Amino acid sequence: MLRRRGRIRVSGRLRNQNVPATPAPRGGGTASDDALVTLRDQVLPATVGKVPGVSYAVTGDTAGLYDDVHELHSSLPVVFAFVAALAFVLLLAAFRSLAIPLVSIGRVMID
DSSP, rough: EEEEEEOEEGGGGOOOEEEEEOEESSSHHHHHHHHHHHHHIIHHTGGGGGGGTOOOOOSSSHEEEEEHHHHHHHHHHHHHHHHHHHHHHHHHHHHHSSSSHHHHHHHHOOO
């Protein structure tokens, strides 16, 4: 699943360690995402997570892109609700009728 590359770097007083590893399925996609999820949810908690007082994180291009995509997907409904509410208020102010904003926003949501 992971290939080690480089050297393990340890900072002074053993406060920080960097263990470089490259996911075996290179190039992104679902295979890299699956390797990342396995690393975060199974491998690290079963190894490093059992050491008291130790925290860990997974960084890099794959982890950053995965986190960004999931953050966008989780905030998308809030953005849609905000835009629909703003459109409703603007259409209500422009046409002074409840029917036009409701029908307009309803049609946009259906399409």
